[in-house]
Amino acid sequence: MITTDFVPGSPCWLDLGAPDVAAAAAFYGAVFDWEFQKFGPDTEEYGSFKLDGKAVGGLGKLTEEGARSAWMIYFHTPDATATTETVRRLGGTVRIEPMDADGAGRMAQYTDPHGAQFAVWQPGKMNGMEVADQPGSLCWTELYTTDAAGAKDFYGNLFGWTTEDMPLPGGGGTYSMITPSGRPPERMHGGLMEMPADQLVTTGGLAYWHPVFASADCDATVDRVRTNGGSVLMGPEDAEGVGRLSLCADPAGADFVVLTPAPM
Secondary structure, eight states, rough: OOOSEEESSSEEEEEESSSHHHHHHHHHHHHHEEEEESSOTTSSSOOEETTTTTTEEEEEEEHHHHHHOEEEEEOSSHHHHHHHHHHTTTTOOHHHHHHHHETTEEEEEOOOSSSSSEEEEEEESOSOOOOSSSSSSSSEEEEEOOOHHHHHHHHHHHHHOOEEEEEEEEGGOOOEEEEETTGGGGGGOEEEOOOOOOGGGGGOOOEEEEEEOOOOEEEHHHHHHHHTTTTTEEEEEETTTTEEEEEEEEEEEEEEEEEEOOOO
């Protein structure tokens, strides 16, 4: 499960780069009851999504030319500079060098050797998201990659993650569950799955991360996605031992999963 008791390598924040901040704020407000609050008059349309007054993630203007609208997942680090050096050593690419975020913390963004973009957050005044693993908040992270073994090696050396492989039903491949270094299985925070490049249509064959948001009623949330101009790419459908889920995209094409977890 994802918690707000962050440890090195655990998801601690996520934000969305959107071509139209106001439209994205309206969509996610309608789907998840999030309220968008700008950080201040000088933040150039960057702010946080809040659920019942607690931060669940961020939203900002998509400014990178040619980039697609997408969610960026941030993992906790005690030292963004050291993490950046390790990313380079392991064959990843540094997209944004470590930088200060007005005292809130330090961040950096990367691309792994197979094309998946991700980021790290070194806390300052802000630790990260204030709610997780509850309806309307992040409950899982997922990596689709063209090289599962390579991804395990890269992230294992970078963050110390351990993985546990699980065969998918019907011979659908292997799903690897991710746990932060030194933590028990109940702290699993995500999974990775190998897929051929021709199935990664959204990114033109490159690996990518996407978030999974919890919902008390997957079908009702998916109805909100449709009603507010989003797309339903898969489901809703039941996954044994996981819950009821659906792969969706917002009106600008940023994808995410909605999940009503199976009863424990």
